[in-house]
Amino acid sequence: MGEASPTPLTKPYPPTPVGYLDWNDLAENYAGKATTLIVDASGKGDYSTIQEAVDALGAGGGEVLVAEGNYTLTRAIVLNSVEGVTMRGMGPGTVLRVSDKVEKALTVDATAGQRMIVVSDGSAFSVGQHLCVTDSSGFEVCRVESIDGDTLTMEGVLVNGYSVADGARAYTCHSAVWITGASTRVRVTNLQVDGNRLNQEFGRTGYYPSEHQGDGVRVSDGCEGVLLDHLWVRSAVAHGVCLGGEGHRVELCECWDNGYDGVNAEPSCDRITILGNYCHDQVYWNGVQFGYSTYATGSALIVGNVLANNYQGIAAQGGSGVDIVGNVIQDSRYDGVELYDVDRFIVSGNLITGALDLSDMTNEGIHVEHECSVGVVSGNLVENCAGDGVHVESGAYLSITGNTIRHVAKHGLKFAQINGRDSTVTGNTIVDCDAGDTETYSGIAVLGDRVAVVGNRVDNCDKYAVHLASTSNKCIVTGNQLTVYAGSSLGAIQDDGTGNVVEHNVVA
Incomplete structure (x- = not known):
């Protein structure tokens, strides 16, 4: 008797990873048949890249389901002003890894107020990448809007000038996942983020609230109701998770070996929940950081986390209405x-x-x-x-x-x-x-x-x-x-x- 054919999944698909017993069955029988879009780097499913699937979701939202495998990111996965979108992996075997830093020297001085820089090899970069433009006097982070030969046009104007004589250069500095704009009710769950810290550069010192640079998962100010759960976030050159906006939850994640904080909620954040995470062995800074210095920050519930071998277990700065309850700090x-x-x-x-x-x-x-x-x-x-x-x-x-x-x-x-x-x-x-x-x-x-x-x-x-x-x-x-x-x-x-x-x- 021949082997029975696999039965297609009942729609809507099971909401937990337990239901995904056979990825090939899921990809072959479910792809393209609902608001769930399948991403598989091997070619099965609807798309081979995560960004393509995110961009293909309609105004009503939906889910991007990402197969196990290594996904090398030459620029951040961007969720810009989306609503009701879930990005779900298959567990720690779904790995989003930031690609090695790419750096090129500027060949022409750049002046404050202009949008263009000229580099030694423009083909090394791509549209949508975040670049740190720097020389010995300062730096700023820009996003590439277009490329014409060796001329890169940025989305905004340069704040500072950069001199070839002072070692002016540009290098990639993006996060793995960037949730931005007016995004609401976004969820990222059940996958691993590898920031590839040892092959990056981090130029930031101090607090830059609107800057995107080298976090594992970055949520911009203006977003609301983002849920980050069951993530493994490691080796980001900056923060493992960095939040702006309000109403967000970070739950049941493991964050380790990140250059700065395991979980960071920036000033202007409000109504933030940080629950049940394991944040350990950050390189320079804290397990959990809420706010910064005396900048006005809202309320937070930081509860039930295990925080080990960080600079500070929990640092709360500038907030109003902060509860730190039931954590284990070692x-x-x-x-x-x-x-x-x-x-x-x-x-x-x-x-x-x-x-x-x-x-x-x-x-x-x-x-x-x-x-x-x-x-x-x-x-x-x-x-x-x-x-x-x-x-x-x-x-x-x-x-x-x-x-x-x-x-x-x-x-x-x-x-x-x-x-x-x-x-x-x-x-x-x-x-x-x-x-x-x-x-x-x-x-x-x-x-x-x-x-x-x-x-x-x-x-x-x-x-x-x-x-x-x-x-x-x-x-x-x-x-x-x-x-x-x-x-x-x-x-x-x-x-x-x-x-x-x-x-x-x-x-x-």
Whole structure:
């Protein structure tokens, strides 16, 4: 008896990869028969390139389904002002790899305000590529609109001038996937992005909000409701994922070996969810970065991520309404969590841990700085930190409650002079601070004003359990249970400030 013929898939196709048991069957029986377009580099399906399939989708959206295989990208896959589009791979075997950098020297000086550059070999480039134009004095990123011989015309004018005598050159610097324009309800899922970092160049320093350069997946400001999930994003020369716009979600992705952040949400982002990702071993920067410096940024929920061996586990800067909840942050090279100029925030239920020998997390477990206000730091476990467990360098109207801080090299909890103020510290357990036994650091150190220290348990901290420094004023220390380190000749509480109230504490 002959073998039964494969049965075509029922339409609409199964929405999960589990249904794709036989790619040949899918390609041969389903291609061209619905709003799902099949991409297969081997020639099966509707298209052999992803961009062709994206461009072929109608105004009603649809899905581009990409077979396993290696897709080398000489320019970014662009989803420009699309709605309801899904780009789905077949798992980590669907690999979008950025091609090696191509570079050519400029042969004619370029002047600010012009659109054209002349290079030594225009055939090395193609229309639609992002190029970094640079010399020893500066750089900018442009997109090629047309090519005529060795003359490249850009979509916009040059902001700067570039001199051949100063080494003027142009090189490719694109992302793998670029979602831009007014795109809404876009999803990219179930594929791997390889930024090919070691064969790229990254010229950017600082913050350039409108610049597209070398991210794994880039979402531009103006987009809304993008979902990036079940992605493997590695070795981008810039960020693994970089977001602009609002209402986006990054979920259940793995990001590693990226030059900058694993997941980055730029200023102007709002209503961002970063959930359940594994971001580890970024080369220079952070597992998750939300905002930048004091630029205005909106709200975010950063929850349930595992962040290991990054510069900082999570850095939130300039936001308003930021929740950092239930993350596991391990072996950061600087801070576990940084909050910088953030208003209305919650940091709760996170495990923040470093190496037992205190060789990493060299700054703070949780670092609150640059005028943060109205925040809750609660229920976190901070341990094995080479700096302070929690350091309020600049923050006010904070509730620091129910945290466990143990085995840190400096203070368990510190409020800095002047700007660490007007806050409540209650119900924390602080054990084994000043882990180097230097009699230099205390369990709780208050250098600021109007801080209430109530109902905490402090044990085995080398200098003082609680130290109110000479700069402190109108603080309250009451109802705490304090155990003096047996090897210390110093007392449990030292009040060097003015107008402080210290009473009803239990000292053992």
